[in-house]
Amino acid sequence: MQEWTKERIRKETSWEAFKRGEALVAAGKIPEMTERQGILVGLFIEGRTKIRTTVKTRGVLEVVCSCRENRTTGGVCAHAVAMLLSRLAEKSPAARVQPKTEPRRAPAKLRAVAVQFLPRWQRALTAGALSVQIQWDEAMPEEGESALTRWWDQWGSGAPSAHPLHLKGEVLGAFLRALRTHPRVLSAEGPLESGGVEPLHLLDSQWTDQGLQLRGEPVARHLVQVPGWMGWIEGLSWGGLDEENFDASTVDRLRGLLESGRALVPRARIQQELQAWLDLSSEPRPGWLGSLRLETAPPRVEIHIEGSLNALDARILVEPPEASSPESGRWITEEPGHRENLLEALRGQGFAPRESDLWVIREPEEAVSFLANELDRWKSRWDLRIGSKLSHVLQSLHVIRPVVAPVEGGRLSVDISFQTGGGKTIPRAKVLELIRSGRVSNRTSSGAQVVVAREVFEDFEPLAAELGIAGPEGRVALSPAQFIGLQSRQGTSSGQPWRAPQYPALHELNGVSLRDYQTEGVAWLADRLEALGGALLGDEMGLGKTLQTIGVMKLLRSKKAGWKALVVVPSSLLANWEEEVARFAPGLRVVRLHGADRDERRNQPADVFLTSYATLVRDLAFHRQADYDLMVLDEAGAIRNPTSETAKTVVKIPAHYRLALSGTPVENRLLDLWSIFRFVSPGYLGSREDFSGRYDGQGGSSKRLASRIAPFFLRRTKAQVAADLPGKSFADVVLELAPKDRAIYQEIAQAGLSKMEEMKEEGAARMHLLTVLLRLRQFCLSPELLQPDWAVGEKVHWLKEFLEARADQGKKTLVFSQFSQFLKKIQPRLSEDSGRIFHLDGSTTQRGEVVKAFQNHGGPAVFLISLKAGGYGLNLTAADAVVHMDPWWNPAAESQANDRAHRIGQTLPVSIYRLLMRDSVEERVRRLQNSKQSLIEGVNGGEQGTGWSAEDLRGLLLGSDTMGPGRG
Structure with missing residues (x-):
């Protein structure tokens, strides 16, 4: 930690997370921490929630935390900040919090072996006091014990001894916080369990004109409040409550619910208290709380930008989403991550914080880059207000972008040029010269600033190379895949479809209305199958890939007499496919080629032959003689291993069009996708060796590959197309694990490790390791x-x-x-x-x-x-x-x-x-x-x-x- 400073910690995280981390430190909510080989591990206790945080401090800061903030954004959260600040304070004597009493001269090693609560501790703690005895030992603290050692270092007086300590006030609050993770807390009645108090079991919750009426069973549970700590005790269990969700009135209502079984949360208080009652009660919750739809919405973001080509000022206003309406059964809170994303975007473009709402750029190169490449994107993301001075400056900024325009009457031909916003064409050679020189911006003799947009060298030129379009400039004749690939780039085409629809839009199947995205999907699949001969539908699971495929089959069959398709599925889905076709397209005749009697059904009249992957391998000779108009692979991940018999079989069967369906086209490695495309469009991604060399393990390879397959690949997620789908x-x-089970677990792990280290052959050691992990x-x-x-x-x-x-x-x-x-x-x-x-x-x-x-x-x-x-x-x-x-x-x-x-x-x-x-x-x-x-x-x-x-x-x-x- 020697290289870490408070200023560096501040720069590694957002302003909000840093302030929350400071607040955790100030409140003494520091976890039990261990450090090993530059890795800090801590466990925070927040009410009934345990939050585990791991921080790698050597080199690039990396954080893994179970809190919502880190899981959502992956950023440095408040818990990580608190741990870093706390450890920094420990290693900097001048930064230590000074004790309230005269500090004792502590030995270099001090361990609290056990803590004993003295008789009548429940009554005393309820009254705000506690008497304890601590068994000390001059040894290094073990896991869970060092927090109590730090407490004594700050609050203890004199040499540690086994004499009773009588605690109250801030000293008691700090003691209870330090005791949360200690493994041995005892009383005369038996061991005490920290955090073991069960959630409240509510009998009912109803929303009324007065507010939220809560009803529960009275329980023998006592609330405790001392400075710096709030919690409750029940029997031999005790646990803390998250003070951020509680104030005096909330505590009074909670006490009433415990004693009488009833409580009323006034309408005016529900905004402040709802989260507390959700945290306190067990699932499933009855009544209004159980039926409440918890929703999130993004905050409103307004950004005012003013400045010049040399410097920019951005003032930020962030407001929470619309207020919730309890009567509607909806509760709206701010969607997590938006504020963090905003701060990340500001920092990513070179903005630095100056005041709470002011961010600035003071480097001319960064200012010009932002205005040329990001300003328009920010307009689409947030409410962006441009100042009058900057509006005038932008008139002299000319950004060069690629323009792709389809040629009128020229099928699959386009005009490619590089133009400024004013329509002036710049030769590609001049653009590439600027890029190679490292100067993507240049000031003209008239004082105007000419900038090559980042999309030219980060997007368009790599895409053209990926699609095999050499020297893209002027009039260029393209293949269908190249044409579609170029047109898929937003902002580089006229926005017109690459050709007129070949089929009427399909809005229903057998009386069942299709959703808009399903209608679009059917049209897209029909278009790509006819133009390219193959397609991969990668919609997220649950969006109806089967339904869209049935729609495509119906359209294709309408154009040709004697049309027939082969649909290959996992054997578990054979019945499902039969039922779906019968339901949505009863006019399609389906014959299942599966089972011992399948040979008898081969000559039956059919529009769709349905078989399983395993059966297909055995029946390859029969299917190679067929001439299918369409071949469909459902759950195409079944062929992700290109060396498998299944993958080898599907590419040997002749079919005019090939369609693969998979919600997860890549499961283990990018080669999964190559194997699927060997079926969809043989040869399009090159040989296996060429594919591996081009994409496997190279930086940016996934983005380049996505550009390459875009003409054939369609994927929508539920978040994009099914906004009405519940959350x-x-x-x-x-x-x-119980202590006895933990010991057995460790024995199994240690025995497996010892045997593995004895093995000299790497393959055998790996197989043994997998066996141990399975056990x-x-x-x-x-x-x-x-x-x-x-x-x-x-x-x-x-x-x-x-x-x-x-x-x-x-x-x-x-x-x-x-x-x-x-x-x-x-x-x-x-x-x-x-x-x-x-x-x-x-x-x-x-x-x-x-x-x-x-x-x-x-x-x-x-x-x-x-x-x-x-x-x-x-x-x-x-x-x-x-x-x-x-x-x-x-x-x-x-x-x-x-x-x-x-x-x-x-x-x-x-x-x-x-x-x-x-x-x-x-x-x-x-x-x-x-x-x-x-x-x-x-x-x-x-x-x-x-x-x-x-x-x-x-x-x-x-x-x-x-x-x-x-x-x-």
């Missing part, structure tokens, strides 16, 4: 999976309670696990109180009937689903909650499972719970999932992420110090 929320539920994951799920006489896991207990509570509300739940034997084991343990139990795994034969039964069941129900068997194609919108019992290596698999419930047709917000065991391989898998997500989303503009390397796998076994923070 989706995520919660990581972190549970603790650890099974152990986290439930120890009995490894040995029958071992304990039932904490996850099973949590699940039973969770499902029983949801059953009381008549809710349906999906429960996913990759271990089908686990699902079979817990099925008989889920009582009738959980609702009707359904089960689906790879051995289920009547999938369609099971799904229908779950969807149509009138009461509460639970669907236990093997992740691999149930991740594709199923529509389970009757459920509004998804529970993942164990994290899967590939986040795309989890996304597919989530979208069984969160898809078109869902009317309720969907809650997704991921169960993780603390300090285990599961938490590390979760972090590595995030790093892999960048690869999965890469073709949509992100950078390529990393796969599961040997180092990643070793880090899963050894822990976060080996992995390093920031990987996820």
Whole structure:
């Protein structure tokens, strides 16, 4: 930390996060921290929430925190700031907070081994005092103990001893904060549990003219308030409350609810108190709180910019979104991340803060770059106001941009030029000369400033090279793919469609209206299939790729007699496809070529032959003799391994048009996409070796590849096209291994590590490592999976309670696990109180009937689903909650499972719970999932992420110090 200063910390984060971090330090809310090899790890306790923060301080600052701010923006959050400031203060004696009393001369090593609350501690603590005895030892503090050592260093008087301490006021508040993570707190009645107080169980909540009426069962729980700490005690449990959500009136209402079972939150107070009551109460919440639609909206941002080509001033005004209306059942809060994105955009363009609302640029080069490249983008993002002086200056700024204009009457020909905003053409050679010289701006003799827009050298020229267009200038004849690829660039074409629609717009199928984006998707697919011969539909799961494909088949068949298609799907989706075609296009004759009797059906008249991937491989000889007008691959990820028999088979079957469907075209590596495109448009992405050399592992490769495949690839997300789809929320539920189970877990991990280090052959060591990781994951799920006489896991207990509570509300739940034997084991343990139990795994034969039964069941129900068997194609919108019992290596698999419930047709917000065991391989898998997500989303503009390397796998076994923070 020697190289860190307060000023450097300030520059690494947003102004708001820095101020909140300072506030945490000032309030003494500093976590128990450990530091090893330049990595700080801390655990904050905020009410009932535990927030784990990891900060890498060597080199580039990297932060991984479970708080909402870091998970949303990936930036340096207030918790990281607090940890950095606290550690900086520890290493700078002049910066220490001075003690209120005369400090004792503490030994170099001091450890609080145990803390004993003296008799009648509940009554004393309720009255604002506490008597304790602390057992000290001259040794280095262990995990969870150093906070109490720091407390004594600040507040203690004289030499530490076992004599009783009588605490009150600020000293007591600081003591209770320091005690939150201590592992051994005792009383005469037994061990005390910090943070173990259960949430309130409300019986009802109703919105009335007076405000929010709350009703609960009176409980023997006592509120405690001392300076700097607020919390409650119940039996031998005690826990703190987040003081930011509580004031005196809130506490009074809470005390009334505990004592009488009733409380009224006045209308005028609901804005301030709603979050507190949501945090206090357990799910599912009854009445108004349970039905409340929690929504977010962006803040209003107004930016006033004034200045010249040499310097700019930007004044920022940010206002919260519209007020909420409790009567409507909607509660609107500010969408997270917008303020951080604004600050990031300001810093990214060279603006520096001067005052709370004033940001400035003082470098002429940065000012000109911003005005030329970003000003118009900012106008589309925020309410931008240009000052009169700057408006005049902009008249002398001429920005050179590429212009692509289709030639009238010249099919697939365009005129390419480089022009200023005033329409003056600049020769491409002159533009490239400016770029090569490193001077992208130049002042003319008349005083005007000419600037080459960043899009010329960062976007247009690379795109032209990617599409194989050499020396793009003047009139150029293009292939369909080149033409469409160029036209897809916003702002470089006339905006006209590249050709007239070849089919009428399809707005309904068999009386069922299509959504606008589905109508557009059908038209796009038909156009690209005819123009390019192939297409890849990558819509997010749940947006109706099957429906759009059926629409395309109907359009194509209308133009040709004897038309026929081959649709290849996972065997689990055969019934679903038959039902969907029968429902939306009953005029299409479907023949299923699957099963032992499929040979008898080959000669039946059909418009659509339906088969599975496995059957297709066996029937290759038959299909090679066919002449299909269209071949469709559903869940085209099945061919992502180009060396597999399935991938080799699909490219051997003749078809006039080829269509691939996949919501996750890249799951593990960019080569997945090459394999799919070998089917969609053979040869378009070159050989496998050429593709790997061009895109694999190179900076910016995902963006270049996205440009390359754009003519063939269409992807929409729910956020883009299904604004009426209810929201989706995520919660990581972190549970603790029992001490005995923790010891067994460590034994398994250590034994596996020792054996792995003995192995000399790398491949064998890797396989052994994967086996050990599998055993650890099974152990986290439930120890009995490894040995029958071992304990039932904490996850099973949590699940039973969770499902029983949801059953009381008549809710349906999906429960996913990759271990089908686990699902079979817990099925008989889920009582009738959980609702009707359904089960689906790879051995289920009547999938369609099971799904229908779950969807149509009138009461509460639970669907236990093997992740691999149930991740594709199923529509389970009757459920509004998804529970993942164990994290899967590939986040795309989890996304597919989530979208069984969160898809078109869902009317309720969907809650997704991921169960993780603390300090285990599961938490590390979760972090590595995030790093892999960048690869999965890469073709949509992100950078390529990393796969599961040997180092990643070793880090899963050894822990976060080996992995390093920031990987996820």
